Amino acid sequence: MSRAELRSRIWKCAALSCVVAIFPIPGLSVAVDLSIIVEEADIYFRQLGLDSESLQRYARLYSVDNAQMQSIVRGALGIKQASATIKTIVQIVLSSIMPLVAKTAAEETARTFLPLIGSLIAAPLSFGGTYFALKVILEKLETPAIEVMKYVAGRVD
Numbered sequence: 001m002s003r004a005e006l007r008s009r010i011w012k013c014a015a016l017s018c019v020v021a022i023f024p025i026p027g028l029s030v031a032v033d034l035s036i037i038v039e040e041a042d043i044y045f046r047q048l049g050l051d052s053e054s055l056q057r058y059a060r061l062y063s064v065d066n067a068q069m070q071s072i073v074r075g076a077l078g079i080k081q082a083s084a085t086i087k088t089i090v091q092i093v094l095s096s097i098m099p100l101v102a103k104t105a106a107e108e109t110a111r112t113f114l115p116l117i118g119s120l121i122a123a124p125l126s127f128g129g130t131y132f133a134l135k136v137i138l139e140k141l142e143t144p145a146i147e148v149m150k151y152v153a154g155r156v157d
Contacts, residue, residue, distance in 0.1 A: 001047045006138055013040050014131035021126035022119050029122060033130050037094075041137045042086040048145035058148070064155045069148050076144035093140045094133060 013036050021029040045051055049058065050073050059066035074080070078092050 003138075003142065006044055006047060007135075009040065009043075010131055010134045010138070013037075013134055014127045017130035018123045018127035021123040024119050029126050033126060033133075036130060037133050037137070038087055038090050040134055041090045041093075041141070044138050044141050045086055045089070048141050049148065050141060050144055055148070058152055062152050062155065064152055069151060072147045072151055073144040076147055077140065090137065093137050 017029070017033050017036055020032040023029075046054070049055070052070070055069045055073070056066055058064065058069060074084070077084075077089055079089065
């Protein structure tokens with residue numbers, strides 16, 4: 001998938017998040033939002049060729065150092081351990097996004113204290129928070145993908 005195709009998926013995921021937020025079940029929206037974000041981030045990670053299998057394939061195909069490519073990815077994403085999961089990567093990226101935390105708190109507060117109107121407030125907040133989170137994650141994952149491609153291009157003669 002191209003970057004444009006990955007970007008086009010963001011609003012669809014955010015719309016799903018919005019629909020789920022309409023239901024006044026405490027914690028449901030947050031759980032679904034996190035599930036959507038992690039699953040979508042995994043798709044981005046694999047499609048951008050940042051997973052171990054893709055990097056190994058690049059190393060074999062272009063006769064470049066796999067460990068160096070892994071290091072580029074970990075460094076760009078701020079990952080210390082080599083065996084980080086996509087959940088760890090999402091946590092690292094989302095830890096820098098305070099508006100998402102505020103959105104989640106506002107959404108749950110609105111739903112709790114304003115049962116009928118709260119769902120109407122929570123839905124657009126959920127859409128916005130999920131959209132923003134996925135946009136930031138995709139942008140953050142594009143950086144190491146570009147760096148890996150530059151590394152490969154610089155090593156191939």
